[in-house]
Amino acid sequence: MGVDKEKQYLSQNELEEKGILFTSIDKVLNWARGWSLWPFQFGLACCAIEMICAVQARYDLSRFGYEVFRNSPRQADVMIVAGTVTHKMAPSVQRLYHQMAEPRWVIALGNCAVSGGPFVDSYAVVAGVDKILPVDVYIPGCPPRPEALIHGMLQLKEKVNNPAKVRLRKI
Amino acid sequence: MNKNYKEMLDKHLPQDAVWTEEKDNEFYIKDQDILEVFGFLKEQGFNFLADISAVDYKEYFEVVYQLCSFDDDRHLVVKIKLDYQNPQVQSLYSLWKTADWLEREVYDLMGIKFINHPNLERILTWEGFEGYPLRKDFISQGGRE
Numbered sequence: 001m002g003v004d005k006e007k008q009y010l011s012q013n014e015l016e017e018k019g020i021l022f023t024s025i026d027k028v029l030n031w032a033r034g035w036s037l038w039p040f041q042f043g044l045a046c047c048a049i050e051m052i053c054a055v056q057a058r059y060d061l062s063r064f065g066y067e068v069f070r071n072s073p074r075q076a077d078v079m080i081v082a083g084t085v086t087h088k089m090a091p092s093v094q095r096l097y098h099q100m101a102e103p104r105w106v107i108a109l110g111n112c113a114v115s116g117g118p119f120v121d122s123y124a125v126v127a128g129v130d131k132i133l134p135v136d137v138y139i140p141g142c143p144p145r146p147e148a149l150i151h152g153m154l155q156l157k158e159k160v161n162n163p164a165k166v167r168l169r170k171i
Numbered sequence: 172m173n174k175n176y177k178e179m180l181d182k183h184l185p186q187d188a189v190w191t192e193e194k195d196n197e198f199y200i201k202d203q204d205i206l207e208v209f210g211f212l213k214e215q216g217f218n219f220l221a222d223i224s225a226v227d228y229k230e231y232f233e234v235v236y237q238l239c240s241f242d243d244d245r246h247l248v249v250k251i252k253l254d255y256q257n258p259q260v261q262s263l264y265s266l267w268k269t270a271d272w273l274e275r276e277v278y279d280l281m282g283i284k285f286i287n288h289p290n291l292e293r294i295l296t297w298e299g300f301e302g303y304p305l306r307k308d309f310i311s312q313g314g315r316e
Binding site: 087088116119120121122123124125126127128131 | 296300311312314315
């Protein structure tokens with residue numbers, strides 16, 4: 001194309017005003033991922049009750065597109081570690097995490113999963129699931145209210161949509 | 172149903188069985204009499220081994236057996252004192268299959284060996300765990316930073 005014809009082309013802003021959008025594939029994929037995270041149905045303790053409650057009619061997590069709880073790690077995007085992880089359970093949790101297809105995320109729901117909670121001095125409890133998995137979102141509370149889980153999922157959506165703002169830690 | 176256990180059982184029990192003073196359904200036996208006594212109690216209708224637990228009294232261990240009956244509301248508690256240094260007692264697996272897991276739990280948390288147990292391994296803690304968590308001298312190593 002010749003330099004003299006450049007003025008015939010419209011700028012991106014002008015195109016967007018006309019309803020034509022430009023984006024990258026990554027952005028579209030992340031946008032889609034962020035709005036349809038499929039959690040892994042995975043409850044270890046009482047926080048799982050709040051997680052169930054968040055899906056039910058009163059709090060209705062499906063408003064945000066996150067209601068598709070999968071029973072198989074191979075179909076899930078995000079593992080919500082809802083409850084106390086013991087050392088005996090830890091190998092299974094790790095294996096389930098590694099069975100999930102990438103990209104995958106982990107939410108630590110509740111004080112036990114965040115840091116060991118009231119059981120931090122116990123011989124049997126892992127002091128925070130971040131000792132064995134890379135955690136993306138921490139939700140404190142004992143147990144956290146369903147609103148807190150919804151807020152955490154929305155924070156994860158922000159993280160998925162803005163990968164430049166967060167750098168993934170390698171384990 | 173006669174619930175005076177002492178009257179009902181005492182003449183059949185070994186000489187060194189000792190009834191506790193606080194309760195009328197508890198007695199101590201010696202560890203070498205265990206299979207004989209429990210075999211007899213099972214014949215008497217105490218056909219359900221409800222629980223096995225253990226207590227650490229620092230000088231000795233006490234293993235507590237809870238026996239119930241499926242037929243009525245009878246409930247019996249049998250206790251055995253064991254040496255602290257080398258606590259071991261005969262397994263009840265030959266009488267009740269449920270003793271398998273109950274004894275494994277006691278072994279796991281209290282370190283009491285059950286002789287002739289088919290698979291005496293840890294059941295609650297994980298492989299490679301060291302120590303017996305419910306003993307008084309166990310020091311818990313948590314993950315606090």
